[in-house]
Amino acid sequence: MxxxxxxxxxxxxxxxxxxxxxxxxxxxxxxxxxxxxxxxxxxxxxxxxxxxxxxxxxxxxxxxxxxxxxxxxxxxxxxxxxxxxxxxxxxxxxxxxxxxxxxxxxxxxxxxxxxxxxxxxxxxxxxxxxxxxxxxxxxxxxxxxxxxxxxxxxxxxxxxxxxxxxxxxxxxxxxxxxxxxxxxxxxxxxxxxxxxxxxxxxxxxxxxxxxxxxxxxxxxxxxxxxxxxxxxxxxxxxxxIPLRAFLPLTIVEFPGPMTQDIVVTWELPDMDTARKLRYAKGKDGQFWLVYINQLNLPIVERLRFIGFDGTTVLAKARFPYEEHLLNGLTIAAVTNSSGPFANANAVAASTLYGPGVIIVN
Incomplete structure (x- = not known):
């Protein structure tokens, strides 16, 4: 590891x-x-x-x-x-x-x-x-x-x-x-x-x-x-209630009011999926972390895998605070598409894991 x-x-x-x-x-x-x-x-x-x-x-x-x-x-x-x-x-x-x-x-x-x-x-x-x-x-x-x-x-x-x-x-x-x-x-x-x-x-x-x-x-x-x-x-x-419940996404350490990398983690549904993802871990970019903040267009950042433990995945992505003034609530989601996304609903349609909830003040 x-x-x-x-x-x-x-x-x-x-x-x-x-x-x-x-x-x-x-x-x-x-x-x-x-x-x-x-x-x-x-x-x-x-x-x-x-x-x-x-x-x-x-x-x-x-x-x-x-x-x-x-x-x-x-x-x-x-x-x-x-x-x-x-x-x-x-x-x-x-x-x-x-x-x-x-x-x-x-x-x-x-x-x-x-x-x-x-x-x-x-x-x-x-x-x-x-x-x-x-x-x-x-x-x-x-x-x-x-x-x-x-x-x-x-x-x-x-x-x-x-x-x-x-x-x-x-x-x-x-x-x-x-x-x-x-x-x-x-x-x-x-x-x-x-x-x-x-x-x-x-x-x-x-x-x-x-x-x-x-x-x-x-x-x-x-x-x-x-x-x-x-x-x-x-x-x-x-x-x-006819709504989809996504698998949870955890923000490991919350960012402050600065641009930085953040680490996220999620649980894969089974070992077979884990083995496939572990095998492909060198191909960063198959998954993206998308941020929804205020009433702005969703922000897409490439996820980079940094670790696996059984079915638990660790990955990191850039949190571009300064470019977008990401104050208040930010909703983060792991998607299987890089977008572009027109709104939060479009992000939800491509979400695999989420929401990760970040609040910066």
Missing amino acids: HLTAFFVFAFLFIQDCLAKPLARVVPLQDGMPDPSPSQLLEIEQRAHGTLSNMLPPANISKAGITNLQLIAFNELFEVAFFKQLLANITNEVEGFFLSEDDDRDFIVDSLSTILAQEEIHALTANNALKHVMTAQVLPCNYSFPVTSITNAIDFASTFTSVMLGTLQDITEISARNGDSALTRVVAAIIGNQGEQQGWYRVFMGKVPSETPMLTTSAREFGFSYVEQFVLPGSCPNASS
């Missing part, structure tokens, strides 16, 4: 040993996803607002139904996360203790409000599905890779960035497929998520707003990102 690869594999092993999941969560609180009238009233009071009493459109396109399923799938994931985060804080689990000097009451009140607002979002999407005689999306069990309040908020900021990009794609698909009546609902959710994101960023000592144009995404990337934190076999009906 190449010396660089050895040290990277050692790094990954240590990280795996140290990273313990926050929780495996079931069931949700407040009767979710089917709260009683009294439970809904309590949710609304904590959310500082109500579930809309306007009827969803009578007809929703097939693409629009997929959009609603994805929103519900993501929002239930967020509900589970904030439920467990609040439980860890209130129970003073190690790593989640907040003193009065930390403004504990304000933080708990803020997270309680965010939790209830995510419940409203999930109910909004599921109610629209039920309105057009489609089964609502049910919650899964999840494992969250956080061990403290600080990296929990960082994780919340990351998945919110990914969702904000995904909601851009959902809005465009809704408009393109005759579901313009749903775009107002999606825009309202985007605004709320943006407000939450500003608070997470301030909590972490960052300026509230990330970039002038938030990074866009594709539905498949949003779906695949949440899938990484779902416990296998725990979803009652998420398989009914």
